[in-house]
Amino acid sequence: MKLTFRATLIALAASALITLAACNPGTTGLFSYIGQETKDVSGSLTKATVTSMAEDSANYYVAGGGKLFSRTIAAGTWEKVTITNQNWYRAVRSVGNTSVYALAATAIDTDPVVFYGASWAPVTLSGGEVPEDLVPVVGSDGHSVVAVVVVTKTTVQTTKTAFNTVYVLGDSGAATRVDLGAAFGADVGTKVLSAAYDGTNMYLLNDTALFTASFNPASVAVGSLTQVTGPPAGLDYAAILSVSGSTATLDGFYLATKKLNSAGSSIYRSTSGTSWGSPTTLVTNAKASSVAIEVTSMVFPAASAPCVYVGTESAGYGELTATAISPWAATPVATTITGGYDATALPTSYVTLLYVAANGTNPVFLGADTLGLWAHSADNKWSQE
């Protein structure tokens, strides 16, 4: 019986300790919370850094935070997509709204594979290079994707990484290998960041050089690649955009440097993608001197809402309107955009994506660093997906 008494004392002491350890669960009961908990895939998306976006005829796809999400265009919640047992998704892009490519790896830096189409068949790259990123080739409407560029990297002399080769993918899964090194004349040290198509030529931009070649999206035939001369040298470029069929004010080629507040940095405009002898400077560094602006992308939604959206590290802005090409303000104000929108709802972190949906129902998506995906709705509000 002494042992029974001792055990009782021990149990009481343990109960007291557990009581002290318990904490108030807030306003919801613990079992009540578990029973009402909803499936939380969007919770992952809202905290992800969205790096790329795609769509087919029925679904949107988003790569962010190493995960691949999709939802129906009409409605629905975001669900995780699992292609194989790959567990890290770097990018997802689509050609038009018919073919989707996804770049996945078993780990962050091992065995990346490009998958294609409804059955997610692996795309074989003939040269054996390592896929690094998927870059959309944006058509001259400013947002439709006519091809996808697979950026690859190779190791040169055991320690040096080069980006000499890209593969251009069409909507049929066909791939054309393009040797950037042949036009550049040496190992290409930086990867292709942005690409555009003006109806005749394709343009590939890395942070130091602009390449061009004739391109046929239907056959995925790429002509001889040459480096474009004319854009100011020595700058750190970030994005290229081709716009045609809009207005005389907006039609043209836009070339944005990465840093807009460093010397010589700007958004340049030219009427020709292959002739940049005297580009028009749209944004001067003096206007942005107090703002740490870093361009990541540019899109042109539609002629019906004419403005060029520029993704920056502060937010997404449409500063280049149809009626007046505004110089970049020291503190960019969203209401200068044609139509305006609620700037207070925008995330203030780094924008990694600006995407215009092909069907125009949600014309602009914006990806924010660690804040997921934001959609610009018809009532001029930004809301988190």
Place this chain on the structure above:
Amino acid sequence: MAALSKRFFVKHACLPLAALWAVLALTPASAQDQVLTFDHRVAGDRAMTLQMGPILPLFFQSLAGTISATQLTPGGSLAIDVDFYLDDNLRLGGGIKGMAAFGINNHTLFMVPLMFRTTWELKSFPWSFPVGFGTGFAFTSYLNHSWLDPFIQPTAGAYWNVSPSWSFGVDLSYWLLADLYFGTPPASESRLGNFAELSLGSIYHF
């Protein structure tokens, strides 16, 4: 008497004979037969029970009677319990259990009940059929929420006494946890958690 309690015979381990022994054990027998065939315990004898097995979340019930799904996966449980015999059939003791199961977003629900237990053993050599009732508190944790829930657990089991020191068997237990609130959160958030546990057990008599 202590010597008698340790006397234990398993002359034939096969089940048919065990069943025959069980039938015979339920019939009136002489004192000499009882000494030879029954597993006797005396006050102060101890038994330590180790259990593990699956646990099935059944449902949550509000105090208004509304039943809802738990959204929990089947989980697993572990338990250790020490009892003291008050006489040949009745033992009192206490123990600690632990269980884990996963919610709809793969978050883990942990529950650690600490309880006192009363067990009545029906004996039919070489089988024992413990029927018990435990009560105590369960430390419950999910995400950053933790709470202390009153806990009751009726149990029924069947054990085969393979030696004077060891018994092996199964237990079927019902866990009822009262996740009660009276202020913040409001009482409407109170739920009764219902779980069923099937565990394999071993009892060490010492």
